[in-house]
Amino acid sequence: MADSPAAHAAVQYAGTDRRLAARIVLHQRYSTNRQGWFDWLAERLPLSGDVLEVGAGTGALWAYAGTAALGSLTLVDFSAAMAARLAGVPGGRVVRGDATRLPFAPASFDTVIANHMLYHLDDPAAGLREFARVLRPGGRLAVTTNGAGHLRELDALGPAIGRPDLRLEGRLANFTAESAPALVGAVFTGVAAQRYPDDLRVPVVEPVLAYLESLADTPLTTAERAAATALVRARIDATGTFQIGKHSVLVTATA
Numbered sequence: 001m002a003d004s005p006a007a008h009a010a011v012q013y014a015g016t017d018r019r020l021a022a023r024i025v026l027h028q029r030y031s032t033n034r035q036g037w038f039d040w041l042a043e044r045l046p047l048s049g050d051v052l053e054v055g056a057g058t059g060a061l062w063a064y065a066g067t068a069a070l071g072s073l074t075l076v077d078f079s080a081a082m083a084a085r086l087a088g089v090p091g092g093r094v095v096r097g098d099a100t101r102l103p104f105a106p107a108s109f110d111t112v113i114a115n116h117m118l119y120h121l122d123d124p125a126a127g128l129r130e131f132a133r134v135l136r137p138g139g140r141l142a143v144t145t146n147g148a149g150h151l152r153e154l155d156a157l158g159p160a161i162g163r164p165d166l167r168l169e170g171r172l173a174n175f176t177a178e179s180a181p182a183l184v185g186a187v188f189t190g191v192a193a194q195r196y197p198d199d200l201r202v203p204v205v206e207p208v209l210a211y212l213e214s215l216a217d218t219p220l221t222t223a224e225r226a227a228a229t230a231l232v233r234a235r236i237d238a239t240g241t242f243q244i245g246k247h248s249v250l251v252t253a254t255a
């Protein structure tokens with residue numbers, strides 16, 4: 001039977017928000033799209049009535065998405081560290097809980113948001129069925145994920161320094177931009193997908209290394225760190241920047 005939260009998600013997030021924070025910083029500082037991801041997403045979210053965000057992390061979205069017009073805002077995360085951060089979101093009710101066993105009655109919400117979280121479930125379809133259960137009829141779903149080529153250049157660094165465990169690709173494989181519309185469509189109607197146009201151009205080594213280290217369950221050795229630094233620095237010296245492709249999508253649907 002699938003674990004929920006998945007074992008790898010527990011290692012990544014249960015005790016700290018620092019790994020996620022390091023990753024958000026790379027995107028926020030070095031995106032070529034002048035409209036940052038959270039702002040782009042906030043503009044497209046069906047925000048009305050009673051809103052639930054599952055796997056809300058640090059709550060970064062709510063610095064961009066207005067809450068004044070909402071009936072209510074409920075923020076769920078299984079992680080104690082994330083729940084502590086979420087307590088700082090104005091007007092949000094924070095509930096520690098699991099995406100596949102939400103502690104809410106059926107038909108409790110008008111909108112469910114799951115931003116870059118369904119790929120953390122061993123069984124994303126179980127999460128989608130649970131979201132459908134807590135949505136009112138006609139309620140709106142908004143989920144995001146990544147697709148082919150996402151962070152390809154960053155993903156190549158782990159194997160190149162003898163640390164294939166740092167690869168992102170395998171971790172995200174069960175809910176991708178390519179598979180999400182069909183998985184969502186099995187439970188919801190009116191599925192639509194939009195891609196966020198962006199890539200990253202990073203002119204310094206450190207934030208790339210910080211991202212790589214955020215993926216490591218076993219810390220990088222001094223030699224591995226030096227090898228990764230040399231690879232990134234060589235690219236920056238040659239081209240002025242470490243360029244990283246992105247592929248992120250928003251998928252919306254109706255219950």
Ligand SMILES: C[S@@+](CC[C@H](N)C(=O)[O-])C[C@H]1O[C@@H](n2cnc3c(N)ncnc32)[C@H](O)[C@@H]1O
Pocket residue numbers: 004005006009013014020054055056057058059060061076077078079082097098099100114115116117120121
């Ligand atoms: C990649 S982070 C995204 C956080 C936030 N949505 C954002 O975009 O910044 C994934 C989040 O999902 C949470 N998460 C993972 N598995 C979960 C589960 N089974 N139930 C609830 N939350 C979960 C993690 O603790 C983490 O905060």
